Amino acid sequence: APAQGYRLAGHRWPTRTIRYHNATAYKDAVRAGVQAWNASGAKVRFRETTRGKAALQIRYSGSGCGGSGSVGRRVHYRPTVFFGRGCESSFMPLIATHELGHILGLSHEDRRCATMSSAVGLRCPRAPRYMWRCRLLEADDVRGAIRIYGGTVKPLNPVRFCPLFAVPDPPVNVTLAYVNGSVDATLTLPEPRRLIPDYASPPFPELHYYRYPNACPAGAATGPLQRRSPDAYGTQTLSIDGFLPPGAWCYAIALAGSDRSTSPFVTATVLVP
Ligand SMILES: [Zn+2]
Missing domain, CATH: 2.60.40.10 (Immunoglobulins)
Structure with missing residues (x-):
């Protein structure tokens, strides 16, 4: 029903573990996204592995900043997430979490605050200056994944924004x-x-x-x-x-x-x- 939010598309993964290989330098960001989904309560897990064993490949596309991933499992193609090389690191954990959501089978959700919105942070409170949105998943995202894979929603991270810089040292x-x-x-x-x-x-x-x-x-x-x-x-x-x-x-x-x-x-x- 529309009131529930989230949108689903594509095929669900037949397994509860999705093995991936990340060939980009965005190691921390992808791990943060993986951790967010793995801890969400949805009964599906991403696990890092070697290129040969991976069902999901994570690669660079071009310059600039952006990401793309097929929605749900593609039956006739190797599922791949592409990232631009030019992303600022405070932005990347959210982008990675978003693209992994597509891989799970979630489509864009623009009616409420969701990591799966078509533009990052579309209906979410804006991060104050020099803070970043470190809560990577919203309730709507998790409910969508649970709709596909089962499970129960775990409490969201109560901290929504994290500082980009430490408290300064004195002169x-x-x-x-x-x-x-x-x-x-x-x-x-x-x-x-x-x-x-x-x-x-x-x-x-x-x-x-x-x-x-x-x-x-x-x-x-x-x-x-x-x-x-x-x-x-x-x-x-x-x-x-x-x-x-x-x-x-x-x-x-x-x-x-x-x-x-x-x-x-x-x-x-x-x-x-
Ligand atoms: Zn998207």
Whole structure:
């Protein structure tokens, strides 16, 4: 019935184990898709094997990013999933899961949030910036596979989005100087560690800092927050403040992360003559 969602097509696999060989470099993404389906509760499993023993081949098609796979088992052709070579890795687990869904016999489902939608994430909540959709299957996808192969729906991963980058490390080698009525900070900003290996573009660096007379207080930073957005990571000198009355001034400085997290604060002091 249409209200149930999912669409089926093609032939179901006669076996409950589908042996595949993956000749592409998208090893982690395909394994993530395989794991998602294998843990879904549907009574069907993908298992990696050698090229010669595989009933399903996973290969490259052309450049660009995309995937294709026949819907359901093809009787007269060798079932194959094709991937473009140019896919960003945060996108690939979803694409792999989607194409494996076609192999199981699921067609496109565009009426609700489903991994089997014709465009990735069509009716799903959008991933916040610098997050990716790490829940690879939605309830509708699993119900479709169970309709074909039997089984019971296992609870979905409660986490829908995962960060692309780790919480940043604090700036290092911070020194301050008061030059011509301006506080200049020379510091090194470490690039945030990628949690998805080859995701290309890190968030722009953003410094968060607080200024205190004399010394920085212990514990949490308070007072008016100041921000600077340098153009790059690495070692650089930035103007972080303007004219100050004479005396010692302490700055507590952190590097902001992509998901509102910040690194621990480091402190540095400048003497204004
Ligand atoms: Zn598709």
